[in-house]
Amino acid sequence: MEFTLKTFIFYGFALMTVASALIVVTVRNIVHAAFSLMVTLFGVAGLYVFLQADFLAATQVIVYVGGILVLILFGVMMTSERFDMPIQVKGHIERGQLLLGGVIALALLMLLLTVIANTPAWKNLTDDGTELPPTTERIGELILNGPFLLPFEVVSVLLLVALIGAALISRKEVRD
């Protein structure tokens, strides 16, 4: 694979994603973790662009960065234990738990990398660089006038249920 500007940008996005995800899971200050998660989500959106999934990349930025991340920061602010102290994960992580979690995560990573490296059907599948047409129109066709109509309706009902459930759980209890 020759080293072009495109591969350079790809590796930039890959490094950005992985490095900021590493910060998310290691940094102690939870606000820093949330902002690092934003970088991770942008990096994944960039990888979607490389996969020529333009609508998916836009959805990722709008829903994750614009919605879920704000929700997470909102949760951090609502549940900070003291307002005059920096918001931190207090109570140091037990060494044994950290060790066990690290061992399990490393074993899982080794397993996944072995599977990825040794599956014959996944080898030598290279991006040939052909530019595909934008996907938005076809996604609309498939969702609203195709095989994904029923899942779309089910997901919309699920969103309504989640909305009502979240409002019901988090409201203040009315005592009479």
Place this chain on the structure above:
Amino acid sequence: MTLQHYLVISAILFTLGIFAVLTRRNAISILMGIELILNSCNLNFAAFSRFMTPPEDISGQIIAIFGIVLAAAEAAVFLAIILAIYREFGSIRPNEVDTLKG
């Protein structure tokens, strides 16, 4: 770029998410780990859709969009539960929420 590039990135994200879920002592940090795991799944769907199916077949991308929708619903309910727990216990450290412990 090959399929394996994307799969390796996705595997690393998944592993980091699992690590966060296993070791973090704050429910919101655990939620961030779950988001990393869901992102790695969606990345896999999009990558397999690009490399393993003909270019005009974009079903994998639509599954990934549904995954994003489910992640949004999950995050909303998760944070509602966190707020309710915080109001009840004054803390969101999962090991302190042990009323049901026998």
